[in-house]
Amino acid sequence: MKQTTPFVRRGLLTTAALALALGPLAAMAQDQAPADPAVPKAALEDHQSKTGNKYEPSLDNLAQAEVAAPGAPEGVQALTEAEFNEANKIYFERCAGCHGVLRKGATGKPLTPDLTRELGFEYLQSFITYGSPAGMPNWGTSGDLSEAQVDLMAKYLLLDPAAPPEFGMKEMRESWKVLVPPDQRPTKQENDWDLENLFSVTLRDAGQIALIDGASYEIKSVIDTGYAVHISRLSASGRYLFVIGRDAKVNMIDLWMKEPATVAEIKIGAEARSIETSKMEGWEDKYAIAGAYWPPQYVIMDGETLEPLKIQSTRGMIYDEQEYHPEPRVAAILASHYRPEFIVNVKETGKILLVDYTDLQNLKTTEIEAERFLHDGGLDGTKRYFITAANARNKLVVIDTKEGKLVKIEDTGGQTPHPGRGANFIHPTLGPVWATSHLGDDSVALIGTDPEGHPDQAWKIVDSFPALGGGSLFVKTHPKSKYLYVDATLNPEAEISGSVAVFDTSAMKGDGSDPEFKTLPLAEWAGITEGQPRVVQAEFNKDGTEVWFSVWNGKDQESAIVVIDDKTLEMKHVIKDKRLVTPTGKFNVYNTKTDTY
Ligand code: DHE
Numbered sequence: 001m002k003q004t005t006p007f008v009r010r011g012l013l014t015t016a017a018l019a020l021a022l023g024p025l026a027a028m029a030q031d032q033a034p035a036d037p038a039v040p041k042a043a044l045e046d047h048q049s050k051t052g053n054k055y056e057p058s059l060d061n062l063a064q065a066e067v068a069a070p071g072a073p074e075g076v077q078a079l080t081e082a083e084f085n086e087a088n089k090i091y092f093e094r095c096a097g098c099h100g101v102l103r104k105g106a107t108g109k110p111l112t113p114d115l116t117r118e119l120g121f122e123y124l125q126s127f128i129t130y131g132s133p134a135g136m137p138n139w140g141t142s143g144d145l146s147e148a149q150v151d152l153m154a155k156y157l158l159l160d161p162a163a164p165p166e167f168g169m170k171e172m173r174e175s176w177k178v179l180v181p182p183d184q185r186p187t188k189q190e191n192d193w194d195l196e197n198l199f200s201v202t203l204r205d206a207g208q209i210a211l212i213d214g215a216s217y218e219i220k221s222v223i224d225t226g227y228a229v230h231i232s233r234l235s236a237s238g239r240y241l242f243v244i245g246r247d248a249k250v251n252m253i254d255l256w257m258k259e260p261a262t263v264a265e266i267k268i269g270a271e272a273r274s275i276e277t278s279k280m281e282g283w284e285d286k287y288a289i290a291g292a293y294w295p296p297q298y299v300i301m302d303g304e305t306l307e308p309l310k311i312q313s314t315r316g317m318i319y320d321e322q323e324y325h326p327e328p329r330v331a332a333i334l335a336s337h338y339r340p341e342f343i344v345n346v347k348e349t350g351k352i353l354l355v356d357y358t359d360l361q362n363l364k365t366t367e368i369e370a371e372r373f374l375h376d377g378g379l380d381g382t383k384r385y386f387i388t389a390a391n392a393r394n395k396l397v398v399i400d401t402k403e404g405k406l407v408k409i410e411d412t413g414g415q416t417p418h419p420g421r422g423a424n425f426i427h428p429t430l431g432p433v434w435a436t437s438h439l440g441d442d443s444v445a446l447i448g449t450d451p452e453g454h455p456d457q458a459w460k461i462v463d464s465f466p467a468l469g470g471g472s473l474f475v476k477t478h479p480k481s482k483y484l485y486v487d488a489t490l491n492p493e494a495e496i497s498g499s500v501a502v503f504d505t506s507a508m509k510g511d512g513s514d515p516e517f518k519t520l521p522l523a524e525w526a527g528i529t530e531g532q533p534r535v536v537q538a539e540f541n542k543d544g545t546e547v548w549f550s551v552w553n554g555k556d557q558e559s560a561i562v563v564i565d566d567k568t569l570e571m572k573h574v575i576k577d578k579r580l581v582t583p584t585g586k587f588n589v590y591n592t593k594t595d596t597y
Pocket of ligand 1: 204276536585
């Protein structure tokens with residue numbers, strides 16, 4: 001491909017250039033449009049970012065790495081080291097989540113040089129500027145990237161991709177620290193905290209977690225963790241808290257210490273999102289497992305020291321096409337309660353792995369063909385079945401963790417299911433169900449989970465109804481609650497993203513009519529007047545009498561946690577503190593260790 005001076009400039013867009021960028025839509029526009037302007041407003045609107053498209057991984061840690069600029073073949077413009085690193089940073093922060101670290105494609109199209117050089121500079125430049133109705137954000141016209149940055153990215157895509165380094169046993173062991181060896185740790189709980197009702201709260205942009213007492217709402221401690229810290233999980237006994245940052249740093253915190261602190265830490269890669277512990281009877285507190293986005297791998301670690309014991313790559317064939325994928329990310333990991341196994345979602349190849357941890361040397365893994373783009377999910381009320389979203393495919397996959405088999409793959413009827421761990425309740429007419437909301441629309445879907453008592457409903461979407469709006473991330477209930485809470489965190493409307501919808505599950509009819517819901521304007525109740533505080537992720541206290549929500553604001557703005565009385569749906573308390581920087585996920589010790597949701 002010969003690179004020429006770009007002829008498409010924002011604001012001076014020719015009809016021909018737009019046709020190139022917008023495809024058939026613009027061709028239609030060309031037919032209908034008068035001489036100028038060339039583009040109908042509706043066509044451009046189709047090219048604007050949708051909520052779901054904005055909720056894609058930002059690989060901020062890979063973005064930090066200095067990478068040598070590759071040479072350019074004849075006819076392709078080379079970039080200086082500084083330009084290449086600037087482009088690399090933009091790519092890893094904004095593009096790699098969809099197009100892959102190695103640009104081989106994930107939810108987005110492949111962008112390998114054989115393809116990009118064929119498309120050419122102008123095409124790439126227009127595509128980055130305007131996006132596409134298929135989901136590519138309009139980076140240029142939205143103002144997210146300047147014109148110069150769009151040009152730089154179009155040139156960058158014509159060059160060979162940067163390949164970040166691997167992270168194997170040597171690197172893991174170098175990063176591994178046992179700060180307090182097991183024999184120097186307490187033999188019994190040395191503080192007087194009610195550990196089972198303690199909440200570990202992610203302080204995302206501070207790279208910290210706050211430990212908050214569930215009864216007094218007192219912030220007992222704030223502990224430094226990894227960068228853009230993501231989630232917390234508990235050991236089966238509830239003694240050890242494991243926290244993972246997006247930089248793949250794991251902190252293991254001993255809650256028995258007088259002042260709970262990190263007793264061991266390790267880095268398991270460059271980018272990671274998930275951590276879990278062994279929960280099978282006889283294997284409590286024995287192992288921890290963490291999954292990485294880059295390199296694509298998971299590692300099983302000693303449950304007392306985080307010593308890395310077994311690293312498994314997830315590179316391999318996509319389940320259906322049986323073509324090689326070089327970077328299938330590890331998404332949710334759960335521990336089975338029925339077998340000594342970890343359940344590992346491998347995103348891009350669409351496989352669910354049941355990893356038997358009884359003999360790490362002779363590792364047995366059941367590989368289940370599921371669906372591509374597996375993300376998050378949880379167990380049903382009996383804890384036997386694992387239900388997980390293949391989000392970019394709008395599907396739920398059901399696994400029987402007792403038999404180690406695929407049960408069903410079901411379309412949710414909505415756009416981009418995002419359940420978190422989901423929510424289990426007994427529907428008055430449909431029996432036991434598990435709920436998910438959606439990122440891409442306002443719907444909540446219920447799937448029947450009782451093959452014994454309600455075989456006709458089992459593993460089918462038995463009801464679907466609207467909640468507040470699109471952009472929902474999490475649903476939640478508790479065995480003692482009659483309410484289902486549905487957030488709308490990423491909804492563009494401040495009034496919606498600052499509220500939560502509450503459904504009375506005992507009044508649901510299941511006859512196709514939409515159940516009513518109450519809207520609780522939590523951001524307003526929290527009295528936060530600056531920014532666009534977003535309500536995210538409900539979590540119950542141990543007894544299931546109160547439900548906590550984060551009111552998540554910008555890093556330099558006021559955030560809060562709002563506690564709601566689950567009987568009256570009235571606000572019981574607001575936790576505000578200057579240490580509560582960007583609170584997001586909340587993990588109640590008892591509910592997390594027992595998978596109560
Ligand atoms: Fe998460 C769970 C990945 C952005 C809050 N998130 C998960 C899981 C995955 C995941 C794979 C399941 C882990 C498990 O169960 O083992 N999250 C990702 C991303 O790739 C994504 C979309 C973009 C990124 O760059 O990381 C992303 N997540 C976010 C956020 O922006 C959230 C809202 C705020 C934050 O703190 O980062 C967020 N994710 C959460 C929470 C959970 C989670 C609170 C656990 C939910 C639960 O109830 O267990």
